[in-house]
Amino acid sequence: MDYTKALGLLVTDAQVTEMESHAEDIDFAMAAEEESKLRHDVMAHVHTFAHCCPTAAPIIHLGATSCYVGDNTDLILLRDGFDILLPKLARVIDRLSNFAEKYAGLPTLGFTHYQPAQLTTVGKRACLWLQDLAMDMRNLQRAREDLRFRGVKGTTGTQASFLQLFQGDHDKVEDLDRMVTEMAGFKKAYMVTGQTYSRKVDIDSLSHLASMGATIHKICTDIRLLANLKEIEEPFEKEQIGSSAMAYKRNPMRCERCCSLARHLIALLADPLQTASVQWLERTLDDSANRRISLPESFLTADIILSTLQNITEGLVVYPKVIERHIRHELPFMATENIIMAMVKAGGNRQDCHEKIRVLSQQAANVVKQEGGDNDLLARVQADPYFAPILGHLDNILDPKTFIGRAPQQVARFLSEEVRPLLEPYKAEIDVKFELEL
Numbered sequence: 017m018d019y020t021k022a023l024g025l026l027v028t029d030a031q032v033t034e035m036e037s038h039a040e041d042i043d044f045a046m047a048a049e050e051e052s053k054l055r056h057d058v059m060a061h062v063h064t065f066a067h068c069c070p071t072a073a074p075i076i077h078l079g080a081t082s083c084y085v086g087d088n089t090d091l092i093l094l095r096d097g098f099d100i101l102l103p104k105l106a107r108v109i110d111r112l113s114n115f116a117e118k119y120a121g122l123p124t125l126g127f128t129h130y131q132p133a134q135l136t137t138v139g140k141r142a143c144l145w146l147q148d149l150a151m152d153m154r155n156l157q158r159a160r161e162d163l164r165f166r167g168v169k170g171t172t173g174t175q176a177s178f179l180q181l182f183q184g185d186h187d188k189v190e191d192l193d194r195m196v197t198e199m200a201g202f203k204k205a206y207m208v209t210g211q212t213y214s215r216k217v218d219i220d221s222l223s224h225l226a227s228m229g230a231t232i233h234k235i236c237t238d239i240r241l242l243a244n245l246k247e248i249e250e251p252f253e254k255e256q257i258g259s260s261a262m263a264y265k266r267n268p269m270r271c272e273r274c275c276s277l278a279r280h281l282i283a284l285l286a287d288p289l290q291t292a293s294v295q296w297l298e299r300t301l302d303d304s305a306n307r308r309i310s311l312p313e314s315f316l317t318a319d320i321i322l323s324t325l326q327n328i329t330e331g332l333v334v335y336p337k338v339i340e341r342h343i344r345h346e347l348p349f350m351a352t353e354n355i356i357m358a359m360v361k362a363g364g365n366r367q368d369c370h371e372k373i374r375v376l377s378q379q380a381a382n383v384v385k386q387e388g389g390d391n392d393l394l395a396r397v398q399a400d401p402y403f404a405p406i407l408g409h410l411d412n413i414l415d416p417k418t419f420i421g422r423a424p425q426q427v428a429r430f431l432s433e434e435v436r437p438l439l440e441p442y443k444a445e446i447d448v449k450f451e452l453e454l
Contacts, residue, residue, distance in 0.1 A: 022195075023188045025181060031072040038068040058082040079170065079177040083211050083299070087166045090311065091213065092200060094221050097315040098160035104322040105156065105228070106442035109149050111329035113435050116142035120427035123416035124247065124339045125346055132346045135416060138248070138334060140423035143430050145235045150438055152228040159224050165197040166213045167205030172298045210298035218288035218311065225318045229281035232321055236271035236278070239328070243268045246338045251331030270328050274321050281317045284310050330449065343416050345384075348393035352377060354413050355397065355406070362405035372402055 043064050051060035059082070066073035077085075120139035125132050168189070170177045175189050182188040197205040206213055242248040243266070250270045287310035291303045352373045359369040380393035394414065397403050406413070439446060 023182065023192055025075075025078075027075055028071075031069075031075060034069045035065075035072045035076070038065070041068050043068070056082070058085050079181050080168075081171040081211060083166065084168065084170075086304075087209075087213050088200065090307070091163055091165055091202070091217075094217075094311070095160060095163050095201075098156055098163075098221075101225075101315065101318055101322060102153070102156055102160070103442050103445040103448075104319065104326065105149065105153055106439050107326050107446055107448065108322055108329055109146060109153065109435060110439055110446050111326060112142055112146050112149070113431055113439075115139070115329065115332055116146060116427055117431060119334060121417070121420075121424040122334070122336060122339070123343060123420050125342050130241070132342075132350075134350065135343065135347075135419040137420050137423040137427070138339070139427045140420075141238075143427055145231075145238070146430070146435055148231040148234070149228075150434060152224065152231050153438055155224040155227060159221050162220065163202070163217070164213075165200050165202035165205040166209055167197045168193045169209045172211055173209040210295075212295070212299045212303070215288060215292035215295055215303060218307065219285075219292055222285050222288050222310065222314045225314050226282045226285040228318060229278040229321065232325055233275050233278035233282075236268075236274040236325070236328070239271045239332075240268045240275075243271075245342065247335055247342070249333045249335075250328045251333070270324055274324050274328070277317050277321050277324075281314060281321065284314045284317070326449075340416075345391050347414060347416060347419070348380065348391050348397075349377060350419065351414050352393075354418075355403070355410075358406045358409060358413055359403065364402075364405070369402075372400065373397075376400065 042061075046067065047060045047064040050063045051057055054060050054063070058077075062077045066076050069076065116139040118139065119142070120137060122138045123135050124138050124141065126134050126136040126141075168178055169175055175193070178189045178192060179186065182192075193205055197203075239248060239250060243250065249266065250268050252266050287306050291306055291310075294300070295303060356366060356369045356373060360366050376396045377393055380391055380396060383389040384391050394410070398407060398410070412418070
């Protein structure tokens with residue numbers, strides 16, 4: 017209101033001082049009573065505030081409309097919501113980065129179609145998660161920076177009421193719009209609005225939260241699958257119970273919670289999509305009740321998912337011996353091409369060697385699948401005189417580290433060039449820990 021005074025409207029210092037002194041004196045009981053009579057939330061509070069500020073009553077809400085209050089407030093809340101979520105996402109990325117760096121060179125079975133595939137490393141797999149989270153970070157940053165203020169636009173966005181107040185002075189109307197926008201902490205206001213800012217802004221904000229929900233669902237599902245293999249587990253408290261009936265169970269409860277809430281976060285995106293599609297002309301009120309649920313619920317859901325995921329990533333447990341055993345069961349099959357190449361280098365015939373390996377592989381596969389035994393392909397190769405020229409090199413041929421390609425180097429470069437720079441703006445907030453209260 018100081019701005020309208022500065023631009024020449026008849027607003028007194030006493031009126032401004034009175035409103036400032038009662039800014040936090042909200043009589044919610046009176047506001048509720050007023051709303052029950054007026055059936056209008058903003059006007060109920062205007063009346064309540066006027067009761068506290070009788071001197072300022074004539075100028076309260078002057079020239080404004082409800083969406084001047086509601087929409088501008090929502091934009092502030094969206095911006096502040098992103099400012100809460102971004103450091104939390106940075107912490108998750110930081111914890112996973114440390115995890116990826118620690119296990120950059122630890123070989124593990126890769127899976128395609130959830131069937132054993134070529135080896136990767138535990139750290140490289142974590143970088144797949146990190147890459148998606150980094151995309152989410154950039155998306156949230158962009159959505160936050162793209163937010164503008166609705167500003168001072170009037171009932172249908174034409175600023176007609178303010179032009180009348182300033183007696184046709186367009187420059188003063190634009191100055192007021194700019195000054196209020198800057199006061200609220202925004203660099204720009206939307207140049208055109210209806211009674212509301214475009215509801216596509218809500219789509220933009222919530223779509224990136226929903227996309228982050230999809231990322232976190234994938235990460236936590238991966239951890240749940242790995243927990244089933246007993247390779248990696250989420251934190252498990254000393255006295256935690258996995259099942260009321262099965263005392264031995266260690267359920268991935270935190271990851272399951274993230275997946276459950278992530279589905280809700282993803283589903284909430286349908287609300288702003290539908291709301292934007294049915295806004296008639298300059299606006300219709302069927303957006304209001306929906307947005308009062310979908311906007312805060314999306315941010316609150318994203319908040320607890322990130323906090324829970326931070327707790328998970330701060331306590332991930334890796335079981336290298338189990339991972340090694342799984343590799344040992346599958347690696348002989350994966351190494352057959354390497355064995356063939358070694359035999360050719362030693363003077364063998366590729367076709368003869370291929371047939372030998374094919375027969376031995378099928379015999380070993382039969383032991384695994386039909387008899388439930390261990391993969392004994394390596395023992396069969398060692399027992400066959402045909403392979404005598406390479407027996408002294410088998411350990412090197414079957415070293416898991418020779419099957420992981422450039423995974424460790426990819427981890428190092430990815431963390432250095434893409435992840436660490438992304439965390440720089442949040443350095444001061446990254447070391448905060450989160451204790452999950454179940």
